Amino acid sequence: MSEEVPAIEVKALKKRYGAVDSPSSVLAVDGVSFRVRPGQVFGLLGPNGAGKTTTIRMLTGLTRPDAGEAQVLGLDLKRDLPRIKKRVGVVPERSNLYNELSARENLMFMAQLYGVPRPERGARADDLLRRFRLESRRDTRFGKLSKGMKRALTVAAALIHRPQLLFLDEPTGGLDVVAARGLRALIERLRNEGVTILLTTHYLEEAERLADRVGLLVDGRIVANDTVAGLKQRVADGETVVEIRYRDAMGSDRVRLYNDDGVTGVRAALDRAEAAGREVISIDTVRPSLEDAFIELTGLSAEVMQAEKGSR
Amino acid sequence: MWRDSLRGLIYVAWKDMRAYYFKPPNISWGMLFPGALILAFAVRTPGDLRALIPGLVAMTALFSATSMEAIVITFERRTGALERLLLAPMTLPAMLAGKVLGGMLFGVTISAVVLVGASAGFGLVAWRLPAAFVALIFSTAAFSALGALVSVSVQEVFEAQTLANAIRFPMIFLCGVFVPLEALPGALPTVARLLPLTYAVKALDVALLSGPLSAIWLDLAVLAGFTVALFVLATGILRRRLD
Numbered sequence: 001m002s003e004e005v006p007a008i009e010v011k012a013l014k015k016r017y018g019a020v021d022s023p024s025s026v027l028a029v030d031g032v033s034f035r036v037r038p039g040q041v042f043g044l045l046g047p048n049g050a051g052k053t054t055t056i057r058m059l060t061g062l063t064r065p066d067a068g069e070a071q072v073l074g075l076d077l078k079r080d081l082p083r084i085k086k087r088v089g090v091v092p093e094r095s096n097l098y099n100e101l102s103a104r105e106n107l108m109f110m111a112q113l114y115g116v117p118r119p120e121r122g123a124r125a126d127d128l129l130r131r132f133r134l135e136s137r138r139d140t141r142f143g144k145l146s147k148g149m150k151r152a153l154t155v156a157a158a159l160i161h162r163p164q165l166l167f168l169d170e171p172t173g174g175l176d177v178v179a180a181r182g183l184r185a186l187i188e189r190l191r192n193e194g195v196t197i198l199l200t201t202h203y204l205e206e207a208e209r210l211a212d213r214v215g216l217l218v219d220g221r222i223v224a225n226d227t228v229a230g231l232k233q234r235v236a237d238g239e240t241v242v243e244i245r246y247r248d249a250m251g252s253d254r255v256r257l258y259n260d261d262g263v264t265g266v267r268a269a270l271d272r273a274e275a276a277g278r279e280v281i282s283i284d285t286v287r288p289s290l291e292d293a294f295i296e297l298t299g300l301s302a303e304v305m306q307a308e309k310g311s312r
Numbered sequence: 313m314w315r316d317s318l319r320g321l322i323y324v325a326w327k328d329m330r331a332y333y334f335k336p337p338n339i340s341w342g343m344l345f346p347g348a349l350i351l352a353f354a355v356r357t358p359g360d361l362r363a364l365i366p367g368l369v370a371m372t373a374l375f376s377a378t379s380m381e382a383i384v385i386t387f388e389r390r391t392g393a394l395e396r397l398l399l400a401p402m403t404l405p406a407m408l409a410g411k412v413l414g415g416m417l418f419g420v421t422i423s424a425v426v427l428v429g430a431s432a433g434f435g436l437v438a439w440r441l442p443a444a445f446v447a448l449i450f451s452t453a454a455f456s457a458l459g460a461l462v463s464v465s466v467q468e469v470f471e472a473q474t475l476a477n478a479i480r481f482p483m484i485f486l487c488g489v490f491v492p493l494e495a496l497p498g499a500l501p502t503v504a505r506l507l508p509l510t511y512a513v514k515a516l517d518v519a520l521l522s523g524p525l526s527a528i529w530l531d532l533a534v535l536a537g538f539t540v541a542l543f544v545l546a547t548g549i550l551r552r553r554l555d
Contacts, residue, residue, distance in 0.1 A: 060399055064555055082313040085401040092399075096392030100331035112323040113400040115316060157396075 005074040007165050007196040008036040008059065013068035015054050028054040030220035031068070036198060036213070038164075041191050043211030044200040047300060051220040052200035053093060056169050059198070060090050073165055086114065089158035093169040095150040099143030103134055103153050106142055107160055114161035128156040132186075148179030155183065165196045172206060184210060208290040216298055224297045231293040241286040244269040246278040256286070313401075320402030324410025325417065332380050333418040339376075343426060346371035353490055365430045366516035367489030369444070370451060372426045374480060374509055377419025377452040381459025382476040385411055385550075386469050398554070405547050412456045412543060419452030420445075436520055443519035443528060450535040451512035457542035458508065464550040483509040508538040 013032045018025035029051040036042040044052045057063040059070055061081045070077040072084045097106040107125035116124060129135050132152040137145060145153065151171070158166060171187065172180035187210055191197060201207050207214050208228050216224040216231075224231060242265035245254040257272075259265035266283055273280045294300070332338070350368045354361055385408075388394035397407045427444055430436070462476045486496065486504040493501045493510070504510050515531035518524075 062395055062398055062554060082316060082401050082403070085399065086316065090399045092392060092395060094392040096396050098327070098331055098393055098396075099391070101327070109323065109327050110400075113320055113397070113402070115319060115401070 004037065006035045006071070007038045007040070007073060008034070008042070008198060009071045010034050010055075010059070011069045013055065013058060013070060014066045015051075015058060015063065016066055027220055029058070029065075032217070032220070032222055033068075034215050034222060034225055036196060038196050039191070039194050040212045041187070041197040041199060041210050043207035043214040044198065044217050045202065045204070045207045045211075045214050045294070046200075046217035046298075047202055050217040052202075052217055053169055054220075055217070056090075056167050056198070056200060060088065060167055061085060086161070087163055088165045088167060089161070089163035090167045091155050091158045091169060091171055093173060095147075095154040097142045097150070097154055097157055099141060102139045102141055103145065103149075104129060104138040106153065107157055110157045110160045116161055124160055128159060132156045148175050148182075151175055151179065151183065155186065159190075163195070165198070166190065168197060168199045170200055170202070172201070172203065204289075204291050204294060214290070216294060218298045218300065224293075228290055231290065231297065232288045235288045235293045235296040240265050242266055242269050243284045243286050244273060245281040245283075246273050247281055248276065248278040252281065313403075317402040317406035320397075320400055321406045321410040321413065324397060324402075324407055325413035328384060328411060328414035329418060332384055333414060338380055338418070339422060343372055343376070343422060345375055347426075349484070350489075362434045362436070362521065364489065365434060365436070366520055367487070367513050368430060369423050369427045369448070369520075370487070370509060370512040370516050371484060371489070373419050373423040373448055373451045373512060374455050374483070376422035377415045377455035378459035378462070378476055378480065380418065381411065381415030381456050382462040382472045383469055384415075385460060385463035386466055386472045389553075390469065404551055404554075405543075408460060408543070408547055408550060412453070412460050415456035415459050416449075416452045419455060420448055423448055423452065431520070440520055440523075440525075443525050444516055447512070447515035447519045447528060447532065450532045450539070451508070451515065454508040454512070454535045454538040454542065457539045457546065461542045461546040461549070464546050464553065483507045486510065487513045489513055508535060511535050511538070 011033050013029055014027075015029040016025060016027045032051065032055055034042070044055060046052055054063065058065045059072060059077065061077070061084070065077075073087050075084050077084065098109070101109060104125050107128060108121055111121040111124060126135075126138075129138050132155070134149060134153060134156070137149060142150065142153065151174075155168075155171070168187065172183050175183065184206065187197060187199070191210075199207070199210060211228060213225070213227050214231060215222045224234070226234070240259050242257045242259065243254055244257070245252065255269075257265050257269050259268060265285070269283055270280065346368055349371065350364050354364060385394060388397075397410075398404060400407075424445065427441070427448065431438070431441060458479070459476065462479065463472055466472045466475055485491070486500060486507060487509040488504065493504050496504060511531045511534045515528050515535065518528045518531065
């Protein structure tokens with residue numbers, strides 16, 4: 001059986017901005033390595049300045065790496081960049097279509113650039129406008145669209161040539177709750193259609209919901225790379241936490257019990273409540289969240305990520 | 313892959329012309345400023361107005377080809393739209409060539425209107441117009457490449473305007489239209505010979521007035537050299553900025 005070709009394979013990728021001896025020099029990406037399987041959603045998770053966008057810029061040919069190797073869709077990044085570009089779609093952090101062109105004109109222009117056959121261009125543009133609920137805005141200039149619509153159109157533009165691999169750099173950044181939910185639903189649909197997705201985000205819940213596998217990036221290095229469940233398992237360390245809420249003569253309160261397995265934990269919690277004459281209100285087994293895993297594995301505080309959410 | 317780059321180049325030029333160039337303020341700026349300058353000179357120094365036509369056409373080509381070109385790339389870099397082009401399947405030189413082509417086509421169109429109008433108004437012989445068009449194509453290519461170089465050299469749009477004017481205005485006064493090169497003091501004639509507008513004026517003068525047409529080739533070759541040198545420099549700077 002032949003070995004599956006990874007959608008992305010990165011080995012020891014490095015990028016420094018500025019001269020090494022310059023005080024303003026920044027080592028943005030420091031020997032990053034990871035693999036993304038076809039059809040997978042891979043989340044690069046980390047705080048601002050961790051190297052997420054630089055990694056995407058290198059993999060899409062916008063910035064040249066200083067060292068390391070990368071293969072995208074089985075093609076070498078250095079030698080085959082034009083062929084790679086034809087087969088990938090990119091949604092940059094900023095919605096960067098052309099303010100002077102209408103929604104449909106922007107899609108048509110992208111179809112022209114990517115060599116979509118002339119007879120198909122209009123149909124594909126109209127189909128994407130319909131899918132992204134932008135039909136009524138087809139003749140509205142990009143500059144006049146709302147932030148959420150601009151984001152949606154930027155994603156649509158990245159799909160006009162039907163890419164096998166999609167790079168999404170902070171896709172829901174700056175969107176309101178409804179628009180962000182819509183976009184996440186769309187990402188799930190694309191995954192179901194078999195599109196491989198590399199997603200960068202510093203929204204922990206976004207990575208938890210969307211990503212099959214997550215790479216935690218801190219200071220230009222991947223400190224952990226696993227499935228979401230795998231990352232949580234690492235911090236759970238085989239222990240189950242049972243949280244019991246109860247009521248007694250003093251009022252209501254809750255306690256957490258730590259056990260090797262859930263069943264033993266629940267039994268122990270019930271026994272203890274009965275012995276103390278407490279009325280049990282609820283019993284939950286508490287599993288570690290991705291946030292717990294992030295904090296444990298990166299050494300960063302949750303406040304770092306929360307602060308970034310607030311700053312956006 | 314060259315097909316992808318060629319296709320990208322053409323569509324980038326087409327998109328720029330639709331999105332930016334053929335808008336009333338750009339058209340009027342490209343024609344009005346050189347026209348006003350020449351008119352002021354003609355009023356101040358009455359004489360053979362026909363002799364000013366090559367200068368008028370060359371300056372129109374300079375202003376129309378550089379005015380937006382010097383802004384467009386800076387503007388798109390600021391908005392992130394330039395990266396959108398660089399993500400498409402084409403090389404960086406092809407993308408930049410598309411930008412230069414857009415500025416060049418706009419410059420040729422605007423200055424051709426001035427050329428034909430002036431030729432009709434001053435009774436220039438029609439058979440000389442094709443040579444003048446060729447001179448215009450070479451001139452606007454050099455000017456558009458100059459605009460691209462200005463555009464990639466700065467960070468902000470207002471800086472692009474300032475730098476473009478810092479280059480254009482000395483060229484206007486040194487190009488031989490207002491003061492003959494031989495009459496310029498000190499090292500200025502040498503400086504003038506390092507500027508593309510000087511060769512554009514000379515080529516248009518040969519094509520429209522002074523002939524013989526065989527004398528135009530050297531000026532066209534120099535303009536082509538300017539185009540290549542400015543384009544290579546602009547490509548190198550843009551690549552470095554992206555890295």
